[in-house]
Amino acid sequence: MILPIVAYGDPVLRKKAGxxxxxxxxxxxLIENMWATMYNASGxxxxxxxxxxxxxxxxxxxxxxxxxxxxxxxxxxxLKGFKKVFINAKIEDETxxxxxxxxGCLSIPDIREDVNRKDTIKITYTDDKFKTHxxxxxxxxARVIQHEYDHIEGVLxxxxxxxxxxxxxxxxxxxxxxGKINVDYKMRFPNLKKGR
Numbered sequence: 001m002i003l004p005i006v007a008y009g010d011p012v013l014r015k016k017a018g019x020x021x022x023x024x025x026x027x028x029x030l031i032e033n034m035w036a037t038m039y040n041a042s043g044x045x046x047x048x049x050x051x052x053x054x055x056x057x058x059x060x061x062x063x064x065x066x067x068x069x070x071x072x073x074x075x076x077x078x079l080k081g082f083k084k085v086f087i088n089a090k091i092e093d094e095t096x097x098x099x100x101x102x103x104g105c106l107s108i109p110d111i112r113e114d115v116n117r118k119d120t121i122k123i124t125y126t127d128d129k130f131k132t133h134x135x136x137x138x139x140x141x142a143r144v145i146q147h148e149y150d151h152i153e154g155v156l157x158x159x160x161x162x163x164x165x166x167x168x169x170x171x172x173x174x175x176x177x178x179g180k181i182n183v184d185y186k187m188r189f190p191n192l193k194k195g196r
Contacts, residue, residue: 001033006051007109009191012052039061058148065144066079066081075139092123101143113165117143117146
């Protein structure tokens with residue numbers, strides 16, 4: 001089932017999410033719905049807060065990035081078929097050089113900005129079978145994971161921009177929260193005036 005994606009301005013996007021218990025009701029159905037919602041919106045990642053649930057869960061399918069000709073064949077191979085569920089993730093370490101990449105977010109449509117992030121991460125998480133993994137990722141994969149991880153920490157990519165850039169985006173962000181934007185997927189707008 002395709003769920004509405006929560007737009008910028010909703011308080012759930014600012015909450016530090018809580019852990020997911022093994023007996024979380026209908027967890028596999030929720031994960032399936034998150035995949036369907038993400039693919040419907042042409043996203044590569046989706047976190048539970050983006051569908052209104054303040055829990056530590058996100059899904060990533062980085063395969064669309066594998067077609068980027070600017071990437072090395074090695075990087076393309078890492079991205080191809082990378083499809084994972086991250087439950088109760090904890091980034092243990094962020095290392096390497098800061099590098100900029102143009103990021104967007106399904107909760108903040110039509111805004112894309114360069115964001116600096118560390119190149120390499122070490123992350124511990126459980127998968128959808130509640131098996132624990134500790135893995136190291138770098139490059140674009142690390143970035144996609146960092147972006148989704150930020151969502152479960154109550155952080156948006158716009159928080160990482162300069163104060164000048166934030167001021168320049170304020171009106172556009174306000175319009176998004178009020179639903180004054182055209183999107184081709186279902187969204188829930190926190191400040192939508194009824195009957196407009």
